[in-house]
Amino acid sequence: MTAAEFRAAGLYDPAAPPARLELLEWLAAQGVTLADMREAQLRWGALSGLAGDLALRAGERLTLAEVAARSGMSPERIEGFNLAAAFPPVGPEERVFDPGTVAMFASFAAAEQFFGQGPLLHFIRVLGSSVARIAEAAVSLFLANVEAAIVERGASELALAQANLRAVQLLDTIPNAVRAMFRAQVEIAIRRFRAARAERAMQDTVRLTVGFVDLVGYTRLS
Known part of the structure; x- marks a missing residue:
């Protein structure tokens, strides 16, 4: 992609600092399309998290109906597991599931036969809330200890984008x-x-x- 293409897409102003063009060229080298860049700019007002976002959701994405078909379960059953796992409701046309979730829901179904529906749903809720806390802790770890330092020293958008991608890669x-x-x-x-x-x-x-454990010496006063 060229500077002219970035400019035509509304992503680049020749009067902007050179770091902006460096960011756009780096994103293109990561396989990010102009459409992806435009969407991120309109939605978030920034491109520094785009490469990390795309790496996080790389690969095939499935609808609820497609997951149900591959797993051999009804969409309603998938929805029940999905909500119990602390995920938000999913529209019929939304492509939010990856192939790994097919195996996850299938494992839930197998466990349900062993433990029963009620007890398993309780366990899935505990599992989902625990994983959500781990995810929030991971994001906070990056924001407080990496992104904040990059912003404070006035580093470029490119530096932040590269750090963001590296953090996502470390999730593995x-x-x-x-x-x-x-x-x-x-x-x-x-x-x-x-x-x-x-x-x-x-x-x-x-x-x-x-x-x-009395940490303040209250016991002797009571």
Whole structure:
């Protein structure tokens, strides 16, 4: 893409600093189209997050009906799982699902046969809210510790765009970390529940101890 094409698309002003053209050329080199750039500029008023956004949602995107067809489940059942997992409602023509979600919903269906619908939906809600918190923590980590520093030192849009893309690429390391941490925490939880149910008086009853730590010396005053 050329400067003339960027200008014709309303993305570039020759009077703007050279860094703007550098950003546009870098985005084009990442495979970003003029249509993508125009849409991001109109929607967000900035292009620094565009390469990261496209990397995050790379690959095929499916509608609700397509996910249902591939998974062999009804759209209504998919919608139920989707809402339980803390995702927003999806319109019939929206392409928000990736192929990985087909396997995710299929695994939910298999687990439902084992645990029952009600208990599984409760677990999915816990899982969805927990993952949402992890996602928010990841975004906050970037905004507070990377983007803020780039903005404070007056770096270019290109520097911010490159950092944004790098942060998205680092997300691929999280699933392995979560898997290892989850399995370790499951092992700890199993030991804790076994110890709490040592007497086995009732299957749904455990013996726990609640402790209070006085950090301000209030106990001696009461």
